[in-house]
Amino acid sequence: MEVIILKEPQQIAKKCADIFQETICQKHNAVLGLATGSTPILLYRELVDRYQKQLLSFENVVTFNLDEYVGLAPEHPQSYSYFMQQHLFKYINISSKNTHLPNGIAQNPIRESREYEEKIREYGIDLQLLGLGSNGHIGFNEPTSSLGSQTRIKTLAQQTIEDNSRFFSADEFQPTLAITMGIGTIMFAKRVVLLAIGEKKARAIQQAIEGPISAWCPASALQMHPHTTFIIDEEAAQFLQMKDYYHWVYKQQQQLLQKLHNEK
């Protein structure tokens, strides 16, 4: 498990974009797992920028999003499908047939969840992006979610409904159910990158990285993942007991990479 603590959200976006670029350039048909929420917005801007500078092409890229609200159609402004269009897809050369999100208005959401899971297992995700709920959730896997869970319908925790209420106006319907990849689905990805910014995430970050592996903090399951990178800011890192060590390890790695680069 790698923990990278950076000062500015912009640095976090760039560091994460480097990992995306590496994945996309290394594999012809890279499969990306994408996330929503406010945290990845700067990353998406950075990816669009790199696409416009012709450093990146999404022509052969396939994407799967983590989750979608039950009851919201793709064209609903609060749906995650709409979010992805507005923040990424409409600016890059990705084919709509290659972008996948659960259908929030599927007639049979149970079947929809099962088929979504099957498709993910068939493709295999090369790089999964995650944000973090203030209660430690990933996707919409709320505390007490099974650590082996697959894509299914979840009821949102009160904390999550409150946290996300800022995106909805007072008289607007705010869903309390979502279709989300499970924790087991996320763990199936070859590589995972989790981003967290701000003090609101500090407790959850400490639990996820240094706490016991527990369904009380779904993100703590990542301690079992063979290739996970946390990229977080100083505020989110404030309760980490091993913070100085993580800084030191990262510095050593950077120096080693620089040395290898110079020797090329």
Ligand SMILES: N[C@@H]1[C@@H](O)[C@H](O)[C@@H](COP(=O)(O)O)O[C@@H]1O
């Ligand atoms: N389902 C999403 C999560 O995938 C996301 O990580 C979380 C945090 O959002 P934000 O980045 O806005 O704090 O919000 C939602 O609950």
